[in-house]
């Protein structure tokens with residue numbers, strides 16, 4: 534999510550206060566100060582999401598060789614946009630007879646070729662809603678859609694929590 538800043542969350546999935554509180558949970562390198570030293574400070578709304586991996590090689594090493602793509606503009610980058618994302622995230626199933634999956638791969642008919650290096654990231658009860666809405670798998674994904682945005686902002690919290698993308 535390298536092109537997504539905390540300010541992008543405001544009035545999409547967080548109030549300004551909530552987005553500020555989220556930002557403050559990370560440490561950002563800033564500076565130099567008057568002594569010429571770089572220093573760390575809590576994040577601000579203008580800061581971009583921290584990278585989950587130091588570099589592409591570290592990302593591949595942690596994911597069976599598949600590098601998680603940047604998701605900032607994924608809705609615009611894939612044919613079908615939000616509908617593609619919805620079905621990709623909800624479309625995991627057993628592979629049909631005769632399909633062999635490599636280590637760390639999962640079957641998803643919505644992913645080109647069917648073998649995807651991402652485990653199902655959303656499943657029932659993955660989060661708790663403040664209003665008590667049952668967090669079924671499709672509901673988690675749908676709630677994002679109905680709040681509407683070309684970025685997948687509402688999922689950012691879980692992505693960051695999962696330390697991915």
Ligand code: HEM
Nearest residue numbers: 596599600601602607648649650651654688691692695697
């Ligand atoms: C809600 C959370 C997540 C969302 C919305 C999400 C979404 C996506 C999307 C849209 C793609 C690209 C599919 C394409 O190229 O068409 C992708 C790929 C990938 N994701 Fe995720 N992801 C999530 C969580 C995770 C997590 C937790 C991991 C790892 C622990 C992960 C690892 C990967 C990997 C390795 C790929 C590349 C797959 C391949 O090329 O085979 N993702 N993800």
